[in-house]
Amino acid sequence: MNQGKAEGVKSITWRDERLFFLDQTLLPGEVKIEEQRSVEQVWDAIKQLKVRGAPAIGVAGAYGLVVAMRGKISLDRGDFIQELEKQAEYLDSSRPTAVNLHWALTRVVDTLKASNARSGDELFNLLKQTAEGIHAEDVELCRSIGEHGVSLIREGMGVLTHCNAGRLATSDYGTATAPMYLAHERGIGFRVYSDESRPLLQGSRLTAWELQQAGVDVTTITDNMAAFVMQQGLVDMVIVGTDRVAANGDVANKIGTLGVAIMAQYFRIPVYVACPASTVDLSTATGAQIVIEEREAEEVTHFGLRRTAPEGIQVRNPAFDITPHELITGIITDRGIITPPFAESLKAAFSG
Template sequence: MSIKPILFESGVVKMLDQRRLPTEEVWNDYHDYQGVAEAITTMVVRGAPAIGVAAALGAALGARDIAARDFDGFFAQFEKICAVLAATRPTAVNLFWALDRMKSCARGNAQSPLPELKERLLAEALEIAAEDERLNRDLGRNGAPLILDGARVLTHCNAGALATGGYGTALGVIRAAVEQGKQLLVYADETRPFLQGSRLTAWELLRDGIPVTLICDNMAGYLMSKGEIDCVIVGADRIAANGDVANKIGTYTVAVLAREHNIPFYVAAPLSTIDLSMVDGSEIPIEERASREVTHVGAQLLAPESVGVRNPAFDVTPARLVSAIITERGVVSGDYRQGLRQLAEKGG
């Protein structure tokens, strides 16, 4: 029953405006790549795999509108379109992976007539979207054995259908476990400052009939100390070659608490989120977002107007705190540097 947050219908990219959930379900239409870029920047769409899908479709829209006489002229303009989309958000590697795949598709069809090339680019973008949901379902099946029947599972941010092409990564594992007949209770951290846990994860799970309890971010340690959390599962925006994980701000805190209380801490992400070019997490760029996200909720001011604000959108959890990384090709633990590389090469 999981929703698909991005659709392509009649030449238009449609996105569920995640800023307006859970009180309103509003779909926005995008007719050009500039609109898609703005949607990514302003978090109409968010979540690393979903950003990649949106960028691919945005690139296809941009390609459709290019007026050129030959491939060289076309590709020069297409690269500029991809550069605009790539500049939207720096941390999620799926964005760059999807755009590189679109450029590779263009180069691979350089001899095709331009109308046919544009159609192939659209087909590639739609395949990226469909493939993401398939891979998430494979990932979910691989991770489900780690979630025991009766488990109380903590998750942070939203790594569900809303953050992907459908089904989800961390929530995909939870969905797969439920589909196998397991009885679970999910604790969702609210995830300040953008409240993806309270607004999005809680909405998704309630919609699918999966029991969920919302907690403030600073309650996780208390519940762990009382023995009320059995495992933690989160998504990722970029994973370095050594297994360091960049994810929504606050993930590192949860991982430290999990280690202190001997609770497994799992990361679920497709292989497109793994960036083997990054030696470790110190090389991952961390996006800083506007102070208003911290000082306001909607139009409501929560802090003195003149207060200084820091708003890093992500943090990095060291690989030593990660119990396992779940992907569509298998589960890795221990030596992440070797294991992740082997998975990347498996079928590659």
């Protein structure tokens, strides 16, 4: 199916006991929906970024356990739980930085372990219900993020975002884009500047595409144009997503976010980070403790199929960077906007 209007296209669909992912590696040129028939296929889809975005891969991981355990209903309780834990550990290995994947897998396992279900059939039905619950919650959480953040967007504003924290990265609405979608629905006129987001171009391939589909006024810029656009007075606010928020308010997000935040501080532009509660990791004290995923060199040495760097060149390809809490104005969550001092406010909002 070629690119066209894509209202209703979701990153993850659970229908008739079958799991489908939108292959985001093919966007914007092709809209392709793939059924996930094995846990290995789900693992690969997460690893290869066919499904990506912290909330979305959490939902994908939960459904991945359903796919993994489909043929295990004949097991007794002990063996079922043991196999479930094994499959959860396997799926968790696909992406180490985003906390939502680990959170969702842990929630599923803990729910089944705490239940009174005895047979494999009972456990499998509870597994499906838990995954479906996580999916439904994600939609509501993102809508709530939008409700809390929409008041930040005013008529005539310019809003810059980096990478993709849109509806393609979640079950719907997105995180960073949720306030944008609600503002657009309410007739507020504003413009979005979408960083291209090298090396995988999620900002141009995904964010610009989905906002354009929704009729939002969006302009794509390369990453090294952000300072110029800010200097021209075209950006009034930055909103980005995050894959993990540490207890002190440091955030891990797509590589390049740190640079955007530093530039925004220079030009006195507020920087907001949007995420659901599941992305807040109070067990990680600071950003220095977050494992940063290193990806394949080919993502840097090639632009599409064309080599753009010398053969044999040394390459670094961290997928994320850490933005210190000092550069962040506020964190837009489903429970409200969290403001400094983050160590105290995050603990008050999300502990217990």
